[in-house]
Amino acid sequence: MLKVKNLKASIGEVEILKGIDLEIGDGELHAVMGPNGSGKSTLCHVLMGNTDYKNEGAVTLNGEDVLSIPQFDRAQKGIFQSFQYPVGLPGVTLREFIQSFLGDIDEAELIELSKRFNLDEFLDRDVNVDLSGGEKKRSELFQLSLMKPSLALLDEIDSGLDIDAIKSVATLINENRDENTSYILVTHYSRILKYLDVDKVHIVVNGKIVKSGSNELIEEVDSGGYTQYQEEN
Numbered sequence: 001m002l003k004v005k006n007l008k009a010s011i012g013e014v015e016i017l018k019g020i021d022l023e024i025g026d027g028e029l030h031a032v033m034g035p036n037g038s039g040k041s042t043l044c045h046v047l048m049g050n051t052d053y054k055n056e057g058a059v060t061l062n063g064e065d066v067l068s069i070p071q072f073d074r075a076q077k078g079i080f081q082s083f084q085y086p087v088g089l090p091g092v093t094l095r096e097f098i099q100s101f102l103g104d105i106d107e108a109e110l111i112e113l114s115k116r117f118n119l120d121e122f123l124d125r126d127v128n129v130d131l132s133g134g135e136k137k138r139s140e141l142f143q144l145s146l147m148k149p150s151l152a153l154l155d156e157i158d159s160g161l162d163i164d165a166i167k168s169v170a171t172l173i174n175e176n177r178d179e180n181t182s183y184i185l186v187t188h189y190s191r192i193l194k195y196l197d198v199d200k201v202h203i204v205v206n207g208k209i210v211k212s213g214s215n216e217l218i219e220e221v222d223s224g225g226y227t228q229y230q231e232e233n
């Protein structure tokens with residue numbers, strides 16, 4: 001269970017997150033939607049422990065404070081971030097990368113798991129180097145499925161993907177869901193959400209959650225865009 005209370009984040013004098021409150025139960029998937037520049041990626045970065053930001057507020061994961069511990073320790077405690085723009089790791093193969101956090105893994109098992117993500121041919125290629133958008137996102141989800149985090153932050157996992165790739169990414173998320181992992185899925189388009197079982201939707205505008213609700217909000221965003229929320233702020 002993730003609990004976020006009055007979370008603020010700033011860079012220099014500029015406040016980007018202006019008091020976020022959020023509670024995500026075990027196994028739940030919450031969608032965070034909002035216009036460009038509203039602070040969605042910042043929320044993910046701050047939960048993961050990016051040190052560029054100055055923070056206030058409280059964040060606990062399964063009852064333990066995570067806001068005061070560094071990024072590495074947060075990863076150890078089970079926070080996983082998939083990036084909007086996954087970074088390439090030239091010189092590090094996907095197999096080596098997986099071994100770096102899982103230790104030695106049975107070869108047959110690794111190949112079988114990678115096949116589920118259609119990535120068996122990528123095990124001996126460098127992580128995220130010369131991969132298409134969809135392949136990079138599948139690779140992130142493959143890593144997620146192996147790490148089994150308590151909290152997965154998926155930042156625009158649908159960005160730059162065509163409709164078939166969006167469906168396949170959504171299917172992989174669905175197949176991977178269980179009681180042990182809570183998800184924050186950031187998107188500004190409703191499309192991927194139609195393939196997912198969304199427990200709650202939050203609309204972020206200008207560093208604040210301006211509305212939370214069930215998946216009816218997805219329809220509301222689709223028909224009225226984000227300006228309907230911006231006017232109120």
Ligand SMILES: Nc1ncnc2c1ncn2[C@@H]1O[C@H](COP(=O)(O)OP(=O)(O)O)[C@@H](O)[C@H]1O
Pocket residue numbers: 011016034035036037038039040041042043052
């Ligand atoms: N490292 C940074 N330095 C300066 N400004 C930043 C930084 N990160 C984010 N911002 C600013 O914070 C705001 C929110 O950005 P971001 O969280 O990336 O929005 P979103 O993901 O919702 O599009 C933007 O105005 C952006 O320019």
Ligand SMILES: [Mg+2]
Pocket residue numbers: 040041042084156
């Ligand atoms: Mg973003």
